[in-house]
């Protein structure tokens with residue numbers, strides 16, 4: 001057995017990030033400044049999109065996207081039950097009502113057929129999540145959005161490197177929203193980014209993200225003299241700091257190199273687990289690019305003789321950190337109480353949520369770490 005616990009999703013931090021953060025600290029400019037601007041430009045370039053706004057989280061970005069669409073109480077936004085709670089909470093905090101549409105059990109992505117069943121006269125938007133970095137069926141989703149005149153917010157928290165038929169994830173809809181949380185593919189500690197092809201929308205997002213003020217604070221105190229600011233609407237405090245962007249700038253430079261490493265680990269797992277009685281991630285659809293953010297297996301007690309939760313405990317005992325992405329949204333008491341949602345009404349998301357286990361797939365893993373994960377899975381499932 002390993003000596004050291006393998007922390008799930010531990011980020012790969014290198015000297016370049018460390019030096020850039022120290023540079024920010026020494027410059028005295030910690031808040032939103034030139035490094036945020038550079039990170040926004042670098043990210044927009046990577047996504048082949050003209051406009052971007054850096055924020056302090058993806059959750060903030062999802063919330064501002066809903067606010068910027070002008071959603072009102074009574075408006076409905078359709079999203080997936082197989083996501084992190086932030087996708088749903090962002091809709092709630094904008095005043096709109098979330099509506100769930102079940103997933104495709106193979107891809108774990110929202111099923112367009114289920115979306116169409118949930119459309120009412122109050123539906124205003126669709127908020128799909130590219131689960132694990134696998135692109136949603138965007139042809140079908142765009143067709144529905146156009147047919148019913150719906151806005152589209154893509155939750156791209158897993159999907160920085162994702163592509164669908166030659167187009168990059170986050171460029172299909174009104175807004176694409178990304179996360180740089182510590183376990184994600186590019187990290188800033190906490191952080192997020194919104195991209196859009198609409199310049200006015202991104203300027204509105206920037207105003208909303210900093211109290212509704214007309215000028216960025218970092219321009220207020222520049223050497224060109226003090227400038228008054230005016231508050232145009234009651235905004236939020238969602239701006240990214242230069243210290244965060246300092247990390248992101250160098251992380252983004254390694255995004256493709258790290259993607260290749262995760263692809264290697266993904267293929268090694270596929271090979272190693274081929275003869276086990278567990279479901280592995282579905283094959284990657286032609287003409288798409290998977291971001292390899294999560295490697296999820298399904299542990300079905302009827303086939304393996306061990307429950308998912310006992311498998312989690314056994315992996316932890318083998319000193320392998322694992323994750324669960326995710327218990328389906330209707331499993332949580334708040335949503336049951338507020339919306340009357342029940343897990344069995346979304347049977348595919350319920351089943352995945354109760355059987356899924358995410359194995360470590362960070363670019364930081366050594367070949368030895370990967371073999372330790374494989375050995376632990378074998379030991380537990382062959383016993």
Ligand SMILES: *Cc1c(COP(=O)(O)O)cnc(C)c1O
Pocket residue numbers: 056057058059060083084086087129155157158178179180181190191192
């Ligand atoms: C991580 C995550 C978020 C939230 O990202 P933060 O940057 O932590 O706010 C939202 N949606 C999904 C699907 C996520 O995985």
